[in-house]
Structures are given as C-alpha cells and as structure tokens.
Amino acid sequence: MSQYFKNIWSAxxxxxxxxxxxxxxxxxxxxxxxxxxxxxxxPERERNRLYMNMDDCIGCDQCARACPVNCIEIExxxxxxxxxxxxxxxxxxxxxWVTKFNIDIAKCCYxxxxxxxxPTECIYMTDVYEFSEFKRDNLVYDYATLSxxxxxxxxxxxxxxxxEKAAQKAAAAPAAAAxxxxxxxxxxxxxxxxKPESKDxxxxxxxxxxxxxxxxxxxxxxxxxxxxxKPE
Amino acid sequence: MSLDIENKTTxxxxxxxxxxxxxxxxxHPSTHGVLRLELQLEGELxxxxxxxxxxxxxxxxxxxxxxxxxxxxxxxxxxxxxxxxYNEFGYAIAVEKLxxxxxxxxxxxxxxxxxxxxxVASHLVALGTYGADIGAVTPFLxxxxxxxxxxxxxxxxxxxxxxxxxxxxxGVSHDLHHDFLRLTKDFVDYFRPKIKELNDLLTFNKxxxxxxxxxxxxxxxxxxxxxxxxxxxxxxxMKWDLRKDDPYSIYDKFDFDIPIGDGRMGTVGDSWDRxxxxxxxxxxxxxxxxxxxxxIPEGDVTSAIPKRIKPVVGQVYSRVEGPRxxxxxxxxxxxxxxxxRVKVRAPSFVNLAVINELCKGHLVADxxxxxxxxxxxxxxxxx
Amino acid sequence: xxxxxFYNLTGSQILAYVIGSLLPLFIFILPFALVAVLLERKVSxxxxxxxxxxxxxxxxxxxxxxxxxKLIQKEDIVAESNDKxxxxxxxxxxxxxxxxxxxxxxFTSAFIGSNIDLGIIFIIAITGLSxxxxxxxxxxxxxxxxxxxxxxxxxxxxxxxIPTILVVLSLIMITGTAxxxxxxxxxxxxxxxWMILGGPGxxxxxxxxxxxxxxxxxxxxxxxxxxxxxxxxxIPEAESELVSGYHTEYSGMKFAMFFLAExxxxxxxxxxxxxxxxxxxxxxxxxxxxxxxLPWLIPIEQFFWFIFKGVFFVxxxxxLRWTLPRxxxxxLMAVCWKYLIPxxxxxxxxxxxxxxx
Numbered sequence: 018m019s020q021y022f023k024n025i026w027s028a029x030x031x032x033x034x035x036x037x038x039x040x041x042x043x044x045x046x047x048x049x050x051x052x053x054x055x056x057x058x059x060p061e062r063e064r065n066r067l068y069m070n071m072d073d074c075i076g077c078d079q080c081a082r083a084c085p086v087n088c089i090e091i092e093x094x095x096x097x098x099x100x101x102x103x104x105x106x107x108x109x110x111x112x113x114w115v116t117k118f119n120i121d122i123a124k125c126c127y128x129x130x131x132x133x134x135x136p137t138e139c140i141y142m143t144d145v146y147e148f149s150e151f152k153r154d155n156l157v158y159d160y161a162t163l164s165x166x167x168x169x170x171x172x173x174x175x176x177x178x179x180x181e182k183a184a185q186k187a188a189a190a191p192a193a194a195a196x197x198x199x200x201x202x203x204x205x206x207x208x209x210x211x212k213p214e215s216k217d218x219x220x221x222x223x224x225x226x227x228x229x230x231x232x233x234x235x236x237x238x239x240x241x242x243x244x245x246x247k248p249e
Numbered sequence: 250m251s252l253d254i255e256n257k258t259t260x261x262x263x264x265x266x267x268x269x270x271x272x273x274x275x276x277h278p279s280t281h282g283v284l285r286l287e288l289q290l291e292g293e294l295x296x297x298x299x300x301x302x303x304x305x306x307x308x309x310x311x312x313x314x315x316x317x318x319x320x321x322x323x324x325x326x327x328x329x330x331x332x333x334x335y336n337e338f339g340y341a342i343a344v345e346k347l348x349x350x351x352x353x354x355x356x357x358x359x360x361x362x363x364x365x366x367x368x369v370a371s372h373l374v375a376l377g378t379y380g381a382d383i384g385a386v387t388p389f390l391x392x393x394x395x396x397x398x399x400x401x402x403x404x405x406x407x408x409x410x411x412x413x414x415x416x417x418x419x420g421v422s423h424d425l426h427h428d429f430l431r432l433t434k435d436f437v438d439y440f441r442p443k444i445k446e447l448n449d450l451l452t453f454n455k456x457x458x459x460x461x462x463x464x465x466x467x468x469x470x471x472x473x474x475x476x477x478x479x480x481x482x483x484x485x486x487m488k489w490d491l492r493k494d495d496p497y498s499i500y501d502k503f504d505f506d507i508p509i510g511d512g513r514m515g516t517v518g519d520s521w522d523r524x525x526x527x528x529x530x531x532x533x534x535x536x537x538x539x540x541x542x543x544x545i546p547e548g549d550v551t552s553a554i555p556k557r558i559k560p561v562v563g564q565v566y567s568r569v570e571g572p573r574x575x576x577x578x579x580x581x582x583x584x585x586x587x588x589x590r591v592k593v594r595a596p597s598f599v600n601l602a603v604i605n606e607l608c609k610g611h612l613v614a615d616x617x618x619x620x621x622x623x624x625x626x627x628x629x630x631x632x
Numbered sequence: 633x634x635x636x637x638f639y640n641l642t643g644s645q646i647l648a649y650v651i652g653s654l655l656p657l658f659i660f661i662l663p664f665a666l667v668a669v670l671l672e673r674k675v676s677x678x679x680x681x682x683x684x685x686x687x688x689x690x691x692x693x694x695x696x697x698x699x700x701x702k703l704i705q706k707e708d709i710v711a712e713s714n715d716k717x718x719x720x721x722x723x724x725x726x727x728x729x730x731x732x733x734x735x736x737x738x739f740t741s742a743f744i745g746s747n748i749d750l751g752i753i754f755i756i757a758i759t760g761l762s763x764x765x766x767x768x769x770x771x772x773x774x775x776x777x778x779x780x781x782x783x784x785x786x787x788x789x790x791x792x793x794i795p796t797i798l799v800v801l802s803l804i805m806i807t808g809t810a811x812x813x814x815x816x817x818x819x820x821x822x823x824x825x826w827m828i829l830g831g832p833g834x835x836x837x838x839x840x841x842x843x844x845x846x847x848x849x850x851x852x853x854x855x856x857x858x859x860x861x862x863x864x865x866x867i868p869e870a871e872s873e874l875v876s877g878y879h880t881e882y883s884g885m886k887f888a889m890f891f892l893a894e895x896x897x898x899x900x901x902x903x904x905x906x907x908x909x910x911x912x913x914x915x916x917x918x919x920x921x922x923x924x925x926l927p928w929l930i931p932i933e934q935f936f937w938f939i940f941k942g943v944f945f946v947x948x949x950x951x952l953r954w955t956l957p958r959x960x961x962x963x964l965m966a967v968c969w970k971y972l973i974p975x976x977x978x979x980x981x982x983x984x985x986x987x988x989x
Binding site: 024027028031032034035037038039042048059060062063064083084085126127128129130133142 | 316319320321322323324387394397401404405406407408409412414422423426446449450451453454455456
Binding site: 380383384385386387390391394450451454456457459460612614615 | 676679680681682863864866954955956957958959960961962963
C-alpha cells in the first residue's frame, strides 16, 4: 500500500524536476549556427580537401605509396641531362617531369597519410569543404602543369634519348666523345622539328590516353589555387 | 485433432497456436544502423529473436592483408565509428607489442586523455539515442550538444571530427595544440553539471524507470557464458574492467572506480542498470582526464615512430577496454610490410548474441528498449 | 447576443445561425491550428537549445503556410485494397468529433455556439465520435499495424474518459449545473472566485474544497492529455515504436485533417479545463470596460482572457511532451485503472460529503 503512494509521489516529483530543467532551457540562447549565412571558424589543422603545389613536386611518388585507398596516380618521365627544371622552394633540384598527377578526391578518405612523407611539403590538406560537383568525373583533380602536347613530347624525348644512348654504346668508344658533341648540337634543332610531327600524332594520342581532361581539369586547377590559404 | 493409432499419439500435443513472424527490417528508426531482427511472436509475447547481420560488412580483415601497417589505421577507425580513438589505440598497442618498442610517456598520457574523451563521447551517443527510442527527445539533443564540444577538441588536435587517424604505431601524429589542455579542463568543469542535468531529466524519471527497470534482465552466469564484456557485464554485477584487471598503457597510475549495477530500481542486470552504469562511467572518465591533465610530462611525441614497420615473424593478441566492451586485436605477421592476418574481436558482435535470451517473454515494445541498452554499433558488428 | 446581431443584419434566422456557427471555425480554430503547429516547433526548439524554423518569413512565422501549401498539392493516395468509403470518411469523422465540441464551449459571454443545459456532458459524448473515426481509419488502411495502433488508441481514449467524467461529476455536484456557460458566469469576479480555489462565495466549504479541487484538476488534465494522444500517452502515433500509428496510410489533405483535428482537440480540452476550473472567460482582475464605462469592450476582453488561458494550457501540454518519455501500452492502462480512477472516486465521495455538510 505504501508502495502505491510512493509511486505517486515519485512520479509527481520526478516529472516536476524534469519540467523545471526543460523550462530553464527555454531561456538559454540557442547553439545553432545558421549555416549558409554564418560559417563556422575552422581550426588550423583542419583536414578537408587536398591541395598540391606543382611547383614544389619532385615526383618522388611517396604520397601515392602512402595512400591507403590508392587515390593518387603519378606518372613521371626522366628529364634529359641538359634540361633544367629548376629548384623547389626548399632547395631540392627537380629531376623528373611529372606528366600525370591525378588525385581522385572522391576516393580520398582524408586520412592525411600522404602529407607526412612528402620531402618538399607540397601536398597538404586545406579547410575547403564545399566542393561538390554535378558530374562525378569532375572530382578527379589533375594537378600536372604540362599541357597534353608537352607530356607526349617529353615522353618521346626521353625515348629518343634512350635510343640514342643505346646506339652510342653500340658504336665505338673512341668516337664517342666526338659523336656526342655533334649529337648534342643536333638534338636542339631536332627538338624543334619534332613539334610539327607531334601535331600529326595528336588524334591518335588523344584516343590512346583518354585521361587527359584538359577543359575541366583546367577549371579545377584554378579553383584550388585561388581559394586556399597555405597552412603554417 | 486426429488419432494416430499406430503411434498412439494425438496431434493435439503437436498443436501450436499460430506463431507470427515479424520483421524489424534493416531500415528502422530504432535499430541503430542496418540490423534486421526477426521476431517470432505468440500474440504479443516474444518467443524467439534472430538477428541477421552483415548489411555493413566491408571486408576489413581481408583488406588489412593488402595494406602496410600504418595504412591499416584509417581502416580501424571505420569499424566502430563512434569510438575511433579506441580502435586505433588497440591496434597501436598490438603492433607495438609485436615490434617491442616503447613509446615516450607523453604519448601514453595523450593516448589516455584522447581515449577517455572518446569514451565520454561514445556514451553520450548511447544515452541520447536510448532516450530518443524511449520517447524523450530532449535529452538526445542535450547529449549531442555536449558531444560537439568534445568533437571540436579533437578537431583542434588532429583536424577531423569522427575518423581521426591520430594514434599511430609508436606515437601520435601531432603534438597537442597549445590550448588543448586548458580547453579540456574547461570542458570537464562544464560537463559535470550536465551529467546532473541528464540525471534529472531522464535517469531518475519515473516513466523512464517504468519502461526500463526489470526489462531484459541479464543474469551474471549467462553473461559470462556468452562472453559479454564492457558495461553490460558490469551492470550484471561483476567488477571486471580491463583497465584495472589487465592494465595496458599507463592506466595503473590513475585512481578511478569501476561502477557496477546494483539493481536499485529493479533487478540487477536490467536495462536501467546498463544505462546507469554508462552514466557513472562518464563521471569516472572525467576523473581520469583530470588526473592525466595534471600529470602530463613534456616530450617529443613522434620520436618513437618507426620509419618502416617490418616486424619479425610472430603473432600477438592484445586487448583494450573500449566503450562497448573488450576490443581485441590478433595480428599474425610473416615478416613482410603487410600483416598476414588481422583479426578483430569486436565487442558489439559478441554482445549482440545475447539478445535472444534477453527478449524472451517480453512484449514487442521491449525489444527496442533491450536493443538500445546493449548499445551496438553496426560498424563494429559487421566490420 | 451575436445571433441577434446577425439576425438584424441579414433578416433570416437560418442565415444567422449558419454564420454564427461558422464563426468559431474561421475566426478561431483554423488560425489557431496554424499557429499551434508553428508554436510547437518553436517551443520545442527553444527547449532543446536550437532555433526551429527560421527561413520562411521572419524567424519562420510563415512556416505553416508553406506546410499547408505542400500538403495541399500532394497526391492523394488511396490503395486499391483499402475500403474506400471508410477510408475517405475517417478523417472527416475525426475532425467533426473534435470540432463539434467547440459548440458548447463559451468563448465569451456574448457568444456561445449552442446554449444547452447539458454542456459538458454533450462535449464528453461527442468526443466519442472521433473514436469511431480512428477505428475506421485503422481498419480501412488494410494494414495490420495500423489496426493494432487504432485499437490501442481506442482503448486508451475510452478508458481515460472515466476519470474525466468522475471529476466533472464532482464539479457538477458542487455547482449544480452542467452548462459551461453558467459555470463560467458563476466564477465571475476576481480570481479567488475560480473553482480551483473553491468556488464563489466565502464560506468554510470553499476552503475545504481547495485540495480536492487541485487533485481533480491534475486528474482531469492528465486524462484529457491521454484523450488527445499526446506524450506521454502517444503510443498510437509514435514513430520510433514498431507500430506506426493509425494515420500512416494517409497523405496530403487527409493527413492535414488528422493533424488539424489533433491541434483543435488540444485546444478543446484545455478550454474545458479552463472553463471548469480557471474561470472560463472571466478575467482575474476585473474589466477594463467597467472602469472605462464601455460595456461593449467587456466581451472582447473576455475573449482575450479565454484565449490566453487556453493557449497557456496548450503550451503546458507541449512542455510535457518534450520532457517526458513515452509510456508503454500496459503501463498506460495501469495508470488509468489503478491510479487515476480510484483517486477520482475517492475525490468524488469526499467532495460529495463536503457539499452535503
């Protein structure tokens, strides 16, 4: 019998305590941030979209190897010994032409594992989180700064160089020094002659390598450069 | 009813009342993820509950065999996505045991602080969604508001709010932000009165007690036989916590209690006890965090991270006390940079198996109460 | 008074009655339902530390308009295996049941829909019409879960009418009249003449009544909360339970009618509680019209006070909804039969004894 009255009393008291809590909260200001008008301040270590600074990339492939989902695709071509690609911002000399550097940002799991191995700190995560696209293919960001013709040309250059090197080795050794001097002089005008030929080859190469998305990749290339700040 | 002269039986004995099979399908507002429960009902009483899992299976263990040891860590995050720090913690401890390296003390303190903050966040989700299932929507929002503060602490440290990739083998990825300790102390002071508010609003509310007391009673011997760990086991009366019984990291340096269920609102081991044990555990976690903040030394957090992880041939099993129970990692290495096998003993998977025992004899509406008190995460169950 | 006004205006009794009876619907109930939906969302949002609708109109004031427009243009789905006449009739019955109750509620001294002597008993009887509507909705949806939900809802409403009637009976014993209009007139004066504080006059019985009146008020508030299917008694419409409720299969305007009926019902029951215990349309302090010698101001003031008190109790209902969890079905029945009814009986007996003395 006393349990009966205890039940009634505990029901009334706990309900009133609960109502008091809710009533107090009527006067607490709301914690909502009204998103499109007001945006949240993100901390400096925020990891959202990847950005990659092509000027500093030496093509070492460490980031692609560190990625757990294989979203970075890199292809490089060795440069010829007399070509000068310049230096990166922390003094390393670049030795490779990067002909393909695609990051599929739809695959990226935002784990930051690619940022740490980079020797020049050219790949990092920014605080951009509003980058949705209407087409899925637009989410493959192409960071390589060479135009498609140049990419093909670099590859052909290198192949030619390799062929010449092999031919030299096959030729006699004492004549090597003199021949090398002559060939290097021929190599320069040869480069200029190659260009019209590459124009004929263009349709084939376009069909052969469909992953050169110039138009859209050009857009997405400018977007990261314009909007982001570099971290500290 | 017919006579079977040869066997001298009547089919009256085999006559069953019509049993209905009800499907609480994969899409349901209360099943905390994609879980299918097949209920066999007799009228309103439950005869049998069969959980069908696998809707979220992502082949984590197979995937690990193709990754290198550091690359596995983002994958371990995604198993129990509400307690990611603990998944990483368990894995890092396992691989460190295999490699036999010792991490600096500052790293240990940071890991403990992050782990306990994560425990509070995970329990807030569990309590909030449990209240929302029972019908009280307001505590759900209060719990999530507090959880946002914890997530912004994590965001300040490593940049992500849910899937961190922060605790690495041999250390942590970034050192603490210079404001972190001060803000964590502020959070602890802010949160203590909020636990009291949650108790006022939900825990001791008579209607809530009526709904959850004496529902889903888990006797202690059943719990041990099924291999239940975590708050469920402690609510059934047993004081078993890996942080005290099999200490890992530096938990033996801290002074905290292990709350157990005492059946004050009903029987020992009912849903209310499981709920209340989680509330008390949050308070104990706050205690640990305060002690860790006071004792943390200076040091270099990345000094012990190996450049290339290539352990010797061997195997290791190591376990940690996650917010849902004992999380165990069994790693076999064959001497290469990829692990040969990573097997995870997921706490939610083992805890879910007991739902059949708990629901027998209750009404249909109690299934949701019991399921909420077991506190499963489907990412952990299915991996 | 209002009838005379319209009679003089139009010259026909029928037209006067028709306009007079449509008045509460358009002036009050429909606008109130619109406001109540938004009020609930804003009140619940502020209790939960968030903002609620903010985009449509200034701070979300036009949100209900957007909701109504959306519901009107939705496709009206009637499945093939549904029982079409019952399916289409059910929302109408539910709405009619809750709207008709407004006929006997005195909004102000100059206007009452139907001045019958049976007042409160008529109201309780007519809310039973919505029970029939709910059963029809549950059955005609051809869905075993809605049928279960509808039957539970019916059991709930019917059981909780008993404590309501017991408290009303005790009030009738004190005042001797069942007409809400006369009850409100009896409580004129200042707020110490309200029934919750023992009733008009100044005698020993008045002070003896006070605790029992308070108990009666609590009982009737809880049981009318259950009749309207509000949390903590909202098992029939709960979304996170297994059974989804009797209005699952409805879409578009029919669903809007169920919704409208629920909010109208909320106001109707709070109006009943106000009229019984808190002085109906009487003001607690005296009238501005009296001090300014403007007799036509008084009915307007009374209307304002009535609305104010009714909306206050509606807000208390919303407050309870967002604080408390839900009761399970068998516990709901236990609360009614084991707690409310015995207490209401004892209350009735004691009040009767006091009246006799």
